[in-house]
Amino acid sequence: MSALLTDEVRIAAGHGSRDYEARGTAPCPSPGSTGLCANGRLPTRPTLAGYCAVMADRGEEFVARLRRGYEAFNRGDYDAAMEMAHPGIEFVRPGGQSPIAGADALRSWMEPDAFEEQKIEPLEFSVAKDKVLVRQHARARGAGSGIEIDIDSWSVWTLNDEGLATRVEFFLHHQEAEALEAAGLR
Numbered sequence: 336m337s338a339l340l341t342d343e344v345r346i347a348a349g350h351g352s353r354d355y356e357a358r359g360t361a362p363c364p365s366p367g368s369t370g371l372c373a374n375g376r377l378p379t380r381p382t383l384a385g386y387c388a389v390m391a392d393r394g395e396e397f398v399a400r401l402r403r404g405y406e407a408f409n410r411g412d413y414d415a416a417m418e419m420a421h422p423g424i425e426f427v428r429p430g431g432q433s434p435i436a437g438a439d440a441l442r443s444w445m446e447p448d449a450f451e452e453q454k455i456e457p458l459e460f461s462v463a464k465d466k467v468l469v470r471q472h473a474r475a476r477g478a479g480s481g482i483e484i485d486i487d488s489w490s491v492w493t494l495n496d497e498g499l500a501t502r503v504e505f506f507l508h509h510q511e512a513e514a515l516e517a518a519g520l521r
Contacts, residue, residue, distance in 0.1 A: 394462035394467075396498055397462060397467050397492075397494050397498060398460045398462065398467065400419050400494075400498050401419070401457065401460065401467060401469065401492060402457065403415075403418075403419070404416045404418075404419045404500075405455060405456070405457050405471075408445065408455060409454045409455065409456075413442060413445040413446065414442070416445065417438055417441070417442050417445075419498070419499060419500050420438045420441060420442075420499060420500050421438070421495060421499040421500060421501045422437065422438045423436075423437060423438075423501065424436075424437065424438050424441055424499075424500055424501055424502065424503065425501070425502045425503075426441050426444070426502075426503045426505070427502065427503065427504040427505065428505055429505050429506060429507050429510070430507075447478070448478070449477060449478060450475040450476060450477060450478055451476045451477065451478040451479075451481075452474075452475060452476045453473070453474070453475040453476075454473070454474050454475070455471050455472070455473045456471060456472045456473075456474075457469050457470075457471050458470045458471055458472055458487075461518065461520060463518055463519045463520050464519065465493055465494055465495070466491055466492065466493050466494075466517075466518045466519055467491070467492045467494065467518070468489060468490075468491050468492075468514060468515065468517075468518035468520060469489065469490045469491075469492065470487070470489055471487070471488055471489070471490060472485075472486070472487050472488075473485075473486050473487075473488060486507070486508060487508040488505065488506060488507055488508055489505070489506040489507075489508070489510065489511060489514035490503055490504065490505055490506070490514075491503070491504040491506070491514055491517040491518045504517050
């Protein structure tokens with residue numbers, strides 16, 4: 336493993352146990368799979384999001400915190416979802432929209448007004464130092480119109496030493512290269 340990449344970790348959304356050991360060289364999983372190699376072991380070669388390795392305590396904590404945030408958001412508990420946000424968080428939206436600055440503004444933005452229902456399912460987490468790249472799937476239904484949205488996207492979370500999110504950058508599915516770059520994985 337390259338010395339420059341030793342802090343990088345890749346983990347599929349359903350995994351993260353401290354019991355994993357990086358071993359074997361079987362082909363790494365494809366995105367959306369169980370996250371294990373064909374031999375049932377954690378992957379150890381380069382993948383889409385960098386090198387696979389044993390989950391570091393800090394990265395494991397970041398992923399666990401993000402999972403709790405996604406779960407809270409999906410059940411409509413936006414106050415609990417905001418527990419992971421630094422008061423000065425910045426949310427960078429796609430398409431050149433103005434960023435949302437501050438936890439209060441982000442909390443207000445979360446309230447569904449255009450959507451009757453909204454869920455974001457994290458599919459894969461990739462950790463690189465203080466950043467976590469999340470490949471995710473979003474579903475929403477328009478309030479009144481009933482129009483359904485079903486998209487894959489990327490989010491890059493920057494967390495401080497306390498594990499609070501200071502910045503979230505949102506990327507559309509076709510912006511994978513930009514998301515990897517923002518996460519420091521490219």
